[in-house]
Every structure is written in C-alpha cells, then in structure tokens.
Amino acid sequence: MEYTKFFSNVADWVKPNPxxxxxxxINRPGIISxxxxxxxxxxxxxxxxxxxxxxxxxxxxxxVLQYGVTRGNRQLIEYIVEQMQTRGVKTSPEExxxxxxxxxxxxxxxxxxxxxxxxxxxxxxSYIGGTYALNNVGxxxxxxxxxxxxxxxxxxxxxxLKMRDLGCQVKLIYTIPNFQNPSGITMSLEKRKSLxxxxxxxxxxxxxxxxxxxxxxxxxxxxxxxxxDTEGRVIYLGSFSKVLTPGLRTAWVVxxxxxxxxxxxxxxxxxxxxxxxxxxIVAECARQNLVQSRLAxxxxxxxxxxxxxxxxLEKFAPSGTNWxxxxxxxFVWVELASQIDTTDMLSQAVEQxxxxxxxxxxxxxxxxxxxxxxxxxxxxxxxITIGIEKLCKMF
Amino acid sequence: MEYTKFFSNVADWVKPNPxxxxxxxINRPGIISxxxxxxxxxxxxxxxxxxxxxxxxxxxxxxVLQYGVTRGNRQLIEYIVEQMQTRGVKTSPEExxxxxxxxxxxxxxxxxxxxxxxxxxxxxxSYIGGTYALNNVGxxxxxxxxxxxxxxxxxxxxxxLKMRDLGCQVKLIYTIPNFQNPSGITMSLEKRKSLxxxxxxxxxxxxxxxxxxxxxxxxxxxxxxxxxDTEGRVIYLGSFSKVLTPGLRTAWVVxxxxxxxxxxxxxxxxxxxxxxxxxxIVAECARQNLVQSRLAxxxxxxxxxxxxxxxxLEKFAPSGTNWxxxxxxxFVWVELASQIDTTDMLSQAVEQxxxxxxxxxxxxxxxxxxxxxxxxxxxxxxxITIGIEKLCKMF
Numbered sequence: 001m002e003y004t005k006f007f008s009n010v011a012d013w014v015k016p017n018p019x020x021x022x023x024x025x026i027n028r029p030g031i032i033s034x035x036x037x038x039x040x041x042x043x044x045x046x047x048x049x050x051x052x053x054x055x056x057x058x059x060x061x062x063x064v065l066q067y068g069v070t071r072g073n074r075q076l077i078e079y080i081v082e083q084m085q086t087r088g089v090k091t092s093p094e095e096x097x098x099x100x101x102x103x104x105x106x107x108x109x110x111x112x113x114x115x116x117x118x119x120x121x122x123x124x125x126s127y128i129g130g131t132y133a134l135n136n137v138g139x140x141x142x143x144x145x146x147x148x149x150x151x152x153x154x155x156x157x158x159x160x161l162k163m164r165d166l167g168c169q170v171k172l173i174y175t176i177p178n179f180q181n182p183s184g185i186t187m188s189l190e191k192r193k194s195l196x197x198x199x200x201x202x203x204x205x206x207x208x209x210x211x212x213x214x215x216x217x218x219x220x221x222x223x224x225x226x227x228x229d230t231e232g233r234v235i236y237l238g239s240f241s242k243v244l245t246p247g248l249r250t251a252w253v254v255x256x257x258x259x260x261x262x263x264x265x266x267x268x269x270x271x272x273x274x275x276x277x278x279x280x281i282v283a284e285c286a287r288q289n290l291v292q293s294r295l296a297x298x299x300x301x302x303x304x305x306x307x308x309x310x311x312x313l314e315k316f317a318p319s320g321t322n323w324x325x326x327x328x329x330x331f332v333w334v335e336l337a338s339q340i341d342t343t344d345m346l347s348q349a350v351e352q353x354x355x356x357x358x359x360x361x362x363x364x365x366x367x368x369x370x371x372x373x374x375x376x377x378x379x380x381x382x383x384i385t386i387g388i389e390k391l392c393k394m395f
Numbered sequence: 396m397e398y399t400k401f402f403s404n405v406a407d408w409v410k411p412n413p414x415x416x417x418x419x420x421i422n423r424p425g426i427i428s429x430x431x432x433x434x435x436x437x438x439x440x441x442x443x444x445x446x447x448x449x450x451x452x453x454x455x456x457x458x459v460l461q462y463g464v465t466r467g468n469r470q471l472i473e474y475i476v477e478q479m480q481t482r483g484v485k486t487s488p489e490e491x492x493x494x495x496x497x498x499x500x501x502x503x504x505x506x507x508x509x510x511x512x513x514x515x516x517x518x519x520x521s522y523i524g525g526t527y528a529l530n531n532v533g534x535x536x537x538x539x540x541x542x543x544x545x546x547x548x549x550x551x552x553x554x555x556l557k558m559r560d561l562g563c564q565v566k567l568i569y570t571i572p573n574f575q576n577p578s579g580i581t582m583s584l585e586k587r588k589s590l591x592x593x594x595x596x597x598x599x600x601x602x603x604x605x606x607x608x609x610x611x612x613x614x615x616x617x618x619x620x621x622x623x624d625t626e627g628r629v630i631y632l633g634s635f636s637k638v639l640t641p642g643l644r645t646a647w648v649v650x651x652x653x654x655x656x657x658x659x660x661x662x663x664x665x666x667x668x669x670x671x672x673x674x675x676i677v678a679e680c681a682r683q684n685l686v687q688s689r690l691a692x693x694x695x696x697x698x699x700x701x702x703x704x705x706x707x708l709e710k711f712a713p714s715g716t717n718w719x720x721x722x723x724x725x726f727v728w729v730e731l732a733s734q735i736d737t738t739d740m741l742s743q744a745v746e747q748x749x750x751x752x753x754x755x756x757x758x759x760x761x762x763x764x765x766x767x768x769x770x771x772x773x774x775x776x777x778x779i780t781i782g783i784e785k786l787c788k789m790f
Contacts, residue, residue, distance in 0.1 A: 001626055001627045001628070001651070003651060003653045003654055006508055006566050006567075006600055007507060007508065007657065008506065008507060008508060008509060008510040008513075008532075009510065010506050010507055010661065011507055011657050014657065014660040014661055014664070015660070016660055016663075017663055017664075020465070020663065038461060038462050039461075041456065041457035041458075041460065041461055044456050044457065044460045044461075046452055046453060046456030046457075046460065047453065049452050049456070049460065050448070050449045050450075050452035050453040050456070051449070053445070053448040053449060053452055053672070054445045054446070054448060054449035055445075057441055057444050057445035057448055058441060058442065058445040061436065061439050061441030061444070061445070062436035062439065062441075063436075063642075064642055065436065065439045065441065065444065065640035065641070065642040065643060066433060066434075066436055066439075066640070066641060066642050067431075067433050067636075067641045067642065068642065070415070100495060100666045100669070100670070101666055101667055103664070103665070103666050103667045104665060104666040106664075107664055107665045107666065111403065111405050112402060112403060112405055112406055113401055113402065113403060114403060115403040115404065118403075129664065129667065132663075132664045133664045133665075136660075136661065136664045137403075171401050172401075205401055231396055232396045233396070241462075245460035245461070246460070246461060246462045247458075247459055247460040247461050247462065247463065247670070247671030247672060248460060248670065248671075248672060249666065249667075249668070249669070249670050249671075256396070256398060258398045259398055262402065262406050262409065265409040265410070265411055265531075266405065266409055266531065268411075268412055268415065268527075269409070269412075269498070269501075269502055269524065269527045269528045269531045270498070270499060270502045270528075270665070271495045271496055271498050271499040271502065271644065272496055272498045272524065272644075273644070274495070274644070274670075275495070275642070275643065275644050275669075275670035275672070275673050276642030276643075276644075277448070277642055277643060277670070277672065277673060277676075278670045278672060278673070281672075
C-alpha cells in the first residue's frame, strides 16, 4: 500500500536530523567523540536521584504514578520563579509551563507562533532541534550572521522590511544567547539591548533558548534578554537537562500568561502531562538544593575540558584555522582554512578514531561546508588532546 | 501587549478540554467522584516500582538519565512485539514507536495524517483527547452513531461519498473498539470485519485506540481490528497507562513502517525522546512479568466496581433511564429519560456530594445533553452504591 496520499504537508516538511542520522558512525565503540552534544553522565548525581526516586514512589506513588496537570509540578514551578529572579527575571507561576525538555517547548511554541509560510529568523549557525521544530510546522527559516559577540544586527531591519514588502509574515527571532549550540558564542549585553530595541521597532517576538546559561566557566554571561524585556516580547526557555540530567525530560517556558495559556492547551492534546515521576524527582532535587549546589563543580568540570580542547587546538591546528573561545557551555566551533567539506572528511576522521559533527546542517542557509562542531563534554582532557591532535592532521 | 496577531491558526483551533476545566468542581475533597477516568492508584505496584527505579538509576544511571533514541527503549519495543502477537497482531520493531502516553501518539498521528480542513470520522460519543488532537491540527470531526455492538456502519459510505463530492478530504476513522471511553461499548467482531471492508472500499485508514482492551472482566473482547488487517489500513495505539500506571508516560503505536518512520521524525522535533527513566521502569516491569501477572487481579478489581455501579443503577435509576453494560474498562454511559441538561445538573450533584462528567463534550456533533459518563474506577463498591443512589434522585 502507498501511504503518501494519506499524509499531510507535515510529512513533507519534516526532515531527519542529520546528527541523529550520523549516530551509528559517530558512536563507534572506542572512538574519541566530540560529536554528541550531551552532558557527561559523570556529572549525574545518580546515587542521590536513585534514593529520591525510591522514596517518592514509595511515599507518594498515588500522585507521582498518576496523571497530573498539564501545566506541570507546582512545587517545581515555584522553584523556577525563584531561580528566574536570580537571573534577573521577575515572573510568576501564571507565566510558566513545564515541558518534556526544551525541545517540547520549542515545538509547542512553533505550533502556536509559526504559520506555514511564515519567515522565522535564526542565527547562522543554530541549534538543529530548534530550527527543525520551526521548519516542521511549515516555517521558512532565514539566517542571520553572527560575530564573536553574537548576532549581527545591522542587516536585520532591511531584511525584515524587504520580506514584509514581499508579503511575508515575519514574527519571530530564534536565538541562543549563551554559549550557543553549536558555535559556543555568547551575545554581548550591548547586543542584547539592541536586539530588544530592534524587536520592538519591527514588532517581533524573541525566542530566547537558554539551556547553557548556568554552565559558565568564570564569570556569568550577561543577563537574559528576558530580564531586559519591558514590553513582553521575549519568550524564555530554560532546562534542567544540562544542569541535572537530560533523561528526566524537564524544562520550562517563561512567557506572557496569554502565550503560556495557549501553549498549555496545545500541550494538553500533545501529551496530557509530562512524566509525573521525572517532574517530582527534579522538584525534589531542587528542594534539596541538588541543582544549585552542584553548579560550581559542574562549571569546573567543563572548564577543564574546554581548556584542554582550546590548548590542543592552539598547539595542533594549522595556521589559518579559526575557532571560537567559549566561556561556558559544551561546544567549540571550528572553521578550516581550506574549503575541505567536513561532511566528506567525517568517515576519514572516524577511521582515525575521532568523531565530530559537520557544520553544514547547523546552517538554515548559506552553509559553510568547511566548519565543524566539537563538543568537549564527553571525553577526558587527555583524550581530548589526543583526539584534537589526530583531527588537526586532517585540516 | 496584544499577542493574538502573533498566533497561528492553531491558537484558534485549540479548545480547552471541558473535563479539565471542570476539575476544581469535580475534585472537591470528600466528594464521591465518578468523574476522572483514571485508573485507581490502589492498583499501582508502587513498592515494586520504587525498587526497580532505584536499582535502574543506581546501576544504569548513565543510560536512564541520559538522552536516548526517539524510537524508544528497544527492550520494551521487543516486549510489545510479543504482546501484540498474543493479541493476534504479527508485527516487528520497525512497525513500533513508543510515545509519551497514547495522547502523544494521537497528536503525532493527527499531525501526520490530518491536513487543515480534512474530515475525520469519529464515534458519537468519543474520547475527547483523541478528537481534540485531530481538531487541534485543523481537522473537522464528523460524528458516526453507535449501537450496543459499536459503530453504525450503514450510513458511513453515503456520508463519505457525499463529503468527497463536496471536495472534502476524508482519510481517517477514529475508533476505540474495546470498552470505549466514554460509552463502555465494545465493537462486535462482525462489525470489526465490516469496518475493515468498508475502509478498504472507501480507501480509509483506521485509527484503533485501545487503552482498555486488557481490562476485560470475564471474556476477552474480539481481537483487535489490526489483527484482521491484511492491507495495512489500521494504526493501533496501545498503552501501559491503565494496566500499569499512567504517570510513567509510556504507550505505543503499531503502524506500517512507512508511517512509523514519519511519526518518528515528528516526535524527534516534538521532544527528542520520551522520559528515559519511565521507559526503563516499564521495560523492567515487563521483564519481571509485573504487567501480565497483575492483570487477573486488576480485572477482578474493576469488575467488582462495575458490578456495584450496574446493580445500583438497576436499583435506583428511574424508569426510562438507559445505561450501557460494559464488559470491561472503566466507564458506564447513562442516558436520562428526561431532557435534563447534565451540564446544568452538575453543580447540584456536586452540592449533593457526587461528581460525574456531562456527556455533551464527548460528542463532536449532535450532542445529547441528557447523557453523562460515570467512571467506576476511583470509588469503593460501598461508595459507588451511595453515590449512585444520590445521583439517581436527580435524574
């Protein structure tokens, strides 16, 4: 039987994530992997979480194993209100909804905000899961270039006005201001302010995706764009995936209550509620101060790995190679001097025992084929040095 | 600030679930509740799950707290293949995807199969979460009446041909053949066969939602429509929510591999993966035979409650009242002799200490306002008798 005749347009819009497609190649046993952008399981407080899970199920099984409200665990929402305050964002439970990872937040917001054919602005390069969520509801992604201090703002106004002249809807900018995935770039305070002014001028909403903000090495990044937002233009996404564990799918959206109420309705028919156990475990971790108290160690953990990678690049990369110097997060972005296509280069690298992610898929347009993303989260500093040396011989 | 100008059509399509809106009213402490259609927490094997959770996190934390594949826990998928075999469905891992509850399966399938404006056929009455998922992607629901043995098939052909004549797309029938939510009705084997023949003739897909099939009281319901399907027209949804616990959001879809592959892509951008811990717990429960071995007890548990309800209705309901006699599941459906609007009657019932769900919201069209849904899952037989007596005085 032929099924395509039964499919909606969504079937044409959805694209397989090229990173996930590469997974058999990049997950070969023994390989030094700079590929997967996932937190190190060494950082998971498994013993404590095991205890918490057991006690929660034993003592509150009738609640944590039952259906629950779509909006999410109330105790955890109240903790998030406090946390957002420390990030400079004054908010309230009415403006918060919990989601099954930030990926669900991105998907629900994409469904609410992007009409098929709408233009959505995104950074070049950007997080594939974010741009795909926007693409998969029929949005058309348009890229904006970046510099060392984040998004280049000069060209935006002209671009937006031109697209609107052509009859296109442009409502949304998607940005990851802190230690961006994949580039590791952080947007300066000045640019955050200017972006907000620009959004106001052009009547745009800003989707601020911030899974890495707490993972700074020495000094915190500038405050969230959301903290500077006086008009209610910013929708903020935060997550426990990188500061606790990603397998307990728990993240949150902070947005004007009118937007959150609509997101809640979409989530209701998307999954009724997120995992009750996951939410309860994360809430209990938060209550026991297991999130905040571990941050200093976590920052040190990733700082050492990042330094190992930057030092190795300094030592082994041929001249003309450029790479970012992240001050937090999980990623370094490399641009080769030559025009080598890093997608073609990957099988050779894997042959040599090193994996990375080619840069091209991170671009919604104007892909630079000679770029690549290196995650420093998985490997030890020693293996990072060995891996970078091997890799640099191919540049 | 005014946000509606930023919203997509989805914002207009999404409707609040009236059951969830009633929740403050129907969840009053002390009330005898026939409202929430949720399994009884008394049936949750909390002690065992607590142990399993602790051990999984302690021994396999690096896996169960990490990101995982979108398709779902492989061990659990293999268990489902076996389980489907006992239900008469020959399948393979390529045809299965795990979802965060069947609600997510319904949502992902709605996104894949229903284009805005498409007509989707559904039973009168039907499960609100299912019809809303189809509605919320822009589908137009059209109702099909039911008899004691399920869907009335006579009018379908004429209806579909007429709508197609008008230029409408009709691709899908949504049905809950076993102990249907909300009616408790089970479709006969003969009708299952005829429905399948009709689907073939009219070139329709069948969405077979089966969360209650294992909860039969004495004899199993007829085999799944999927088991009779030789052409690949049936998409089957199964769930652990009612046979284990719903808070561990774990369910599955069985469909032709071409459909499952597309569902996987949509899920990838919907949430990357479901809760890794939930899936691992359910897989371990399955491995330890905690699902199958508890079924006999579970069936007995709900049978006793259902009998209490049916006896009480027999005793107290005024003549002319009609109700279904389910042979499994969680629900009895009542149609009053008078034209009392059960939505209006609800606050009075709550005043008297009894809650139910008005029937009207379960109809996608031609709502009968004098109907109501009674769940017998939550209350003890004694309280069921008291509650039904009180309720019947209002009929």
